[in-house]
Amino acid sequence: MKIENKYQTKEDVLQAVTENDVKFIRTQFTDIMGMIKSWAIPSEDLEDAFNDGVMFDGSSIEGFARIEESDMILMPDPSTFRVLPWRPSEGAVARIIGDIKMPDGTPFEGDPRYVLKKTIAEAAELGYNMDVGPELEFFLFKLDEHGNPTTELTDTGGYFDFAPLDKAQDVRRAIDFALEDTGFKLEASHHEVAPSQHEINFRFGDVLTTADNVITFKYVVKSIATHHGYYATFMPKPLYGVNGSGMHSNQSLTDKNGNNVFYDPETPNGLSDTARYYIGGLLDHISEFTAITNPTVNSYKRLVPGYEAPIYITWSDSNRSSLIRIPATRGKGTRVELRCPDPACNPYLAFALMLSAGLNGIKNKTDPGDSVKRNIFELTETEKKDMGIYSLPGNLREAIDAMKNSDFVRQTVGDHLFENYLCAKTKEWDNYKARVHQWELDTYLGIL
Template sequence: MEDLLANLPQNPTLTELRAFISESDLEFATIAFADYQGTIRGKYVSRAKLESALEAMSFPAISLVLDPTDAILAVPVLADSSSGYPDRPVRLVPETARFIPWAEPRRNLLILAEFAEDFADYCPRNMFHRMQRHAERLGFRPCASSELEFTMFDETPQSIIAKGYHNLQPSTPNRTYYSLVRQETQSSLYNQLMDMCAALRIPVDSLHEEMGEGFMELAIRYGTDASVPDATALFRTFAKVVAQRNGKLATFMARWSNNADGQSGHIHASLQTLAGEPVFHDPSRPDGMSETMRHFIGGMQALLGDFLLLLAPNINSYKRLVPGIFAPISTAWGIENRTCAIRAIPGSPGSSRIECRLPGADANPYLSLAGVITAGLHGVEHRIEPSAPCEGNAYEMEILESQRLPASFDAAITRFRGSEMARHYFGDAFVEAYADSRRTQYEQFQAMVTDRELERFFELV
């Protein structure tokens, strides 16, 4: 693999990728894309197929709107029988080419793709591009990073089914935040995760034990382009692979147990000028926050309720957005306040930023990043002033009507579909398709009998 790595430039152009393929002994490559859930789907293609795919390729449109176990989410155009479930064009993204570390050397190339032409309007990766283009029109370059919380289990896919998803065994007991004992005891697993990230060009800022049984967190390094959501989606996929190759399972569910805290996908964001100068710092102000940073917060407060579906995309997501488990319940903001949805972090010119604590680890990173930054840019463009910062515990304070979030999955779907701003920034086609996909998931679960219902009603009703 080292010879291959030496011959493939980082972030290759199409010309460089073609030259690499021509000069290599490559037999197969994996072409993959992110669906609405943020799951990476793909397939092996032969060398000849890859060479033709660099010119033109297609994937079934229905693959965008499958839930993780391939439950079909009914969406007109993308997944309705009247269309015959056709293939739609995709474009390979040459700069995403990288190597899968455990694959055979002649079969280890991975390239991401995105839906193209008219179907770009439905593509999650293109929603991130839309946000970038909007930022550039306003004279800014967004800078962002993501944090992913996940839980590791001493289980297998077969064992969790056999147990009926009950009495699962986390890899570590007790709450052990930042515990070096746990980290060093699991050093083999940590090293495999870090080696995997290095091979897949996933830039890691930190990796550590979190506050819960088997609970871990990884932070992706700051970036200014689609490499950030690419890396986030790839980590979510390949961390699961590392876990299963070690006889373990990892979950990124927003909340997997009534006895566990939620699992977040926090986003850190700031803006730069197109020349790369940070704009969130103002040394003349007592709090160090520039007018641009304040307006960015104001825009987030104005639109994150409309965009919540992008940050909390599943029925399970709303089991996390409850008081007392380090997840926000309104769009309140505060300086260095982790009980708020928007944590302002004033600092040096290069470190001043906001942390949006609303997204769950289950959010599609292309969509959650696009949603958070688009909301902030809306505030900058329209000079929206935020409310007074929250001081103290936001869970114990009265929620202002203007800061109230949709209270349920159903309400979030309705609000997103009806949002003029969502349609303005993401387009009617995407808003309708995404809302339809979430509505189908909601309706599927409405008809399901849960374990809790059996416990409460089976014997005595």
């Protein structure tokens, strides 16, 4: 069952504002990096905001606009309205996500949410709707005496561990309750493999709702953790020597009648040709948009052999060493799991590129090759070469270069976002490359 939303119109929202005694609305959107931008308006101004939008200065937002063309408008989307459960019940505070428009009312091409909406429309023209179920992992660390985040562990638990090993179970339970109060339908909440690492899975939904929910999920998790004296981080690899945090993305396509087009009971593995072509499209383009699914220097500290990292560009219906895995469920639950994305990504852009790549595969009937049955982690370099198995980009610089040469990514995200994203990421890499890191001091200072 998909996520259902009780807010569909501005009238629904205005009624909820009255019923819940909401005094302030935090209007939100994301910049090209997926960072939340927000400001509050009084609840009595919300109706005007629905009608006319809220003006803001886009020149102050990463990758948005130049000074001479800075005026922009946020148009609230009623379906994203949520009352924040950790705020006071009297004089409550709510949140609403919006679409970014130019002063003349046209969509702003650099708005990540618009990029996803545009890709959804392209899928609809082909007769498809995309559903996504992401699995976000995160770490809970202690705060220091000044309230700043540390990497001090909150527990030494492992996969599915419970108290006393999972000492942060109380704060995770508080996060679960807050998520449910915010409208999430949770499917699993548990300790992950690494110490102080957690995963909370929520029910899949249509791709736009799910992208909004990823933004909301991170916002809720961080807020509740802070209220309990913890710091929640979605940094992909905050600790050396243990597993990093991923955002495995389960995806499927349905037709106009709601039928899962990835399922074919007549094939040996239950996968349709449409599913195979979709997989082929993902494999064909993934290196070109790894800079978006894995957007930071730190992302590539997770994508290394030895920590169950999905770095090999293959697919499998039997093991987890491939980049793409096909979970065993068939029928309505038939889905493709892309395992490389991490929770630092901008979900609007990441999902748009996944969908666009899959659609390209369907349109071009891209053959993904045979499912890889062997554990790739156990293969030698020669065996991998003989099998035609290649890896994702090894660092952010390689990912930037792959994206820079991609007509596919440029076409999907548009010129404005393409150029600004690459510019920002190149600066990030150059800054990292010029820094002297502790490893260099530990390794070289005493001997050279």
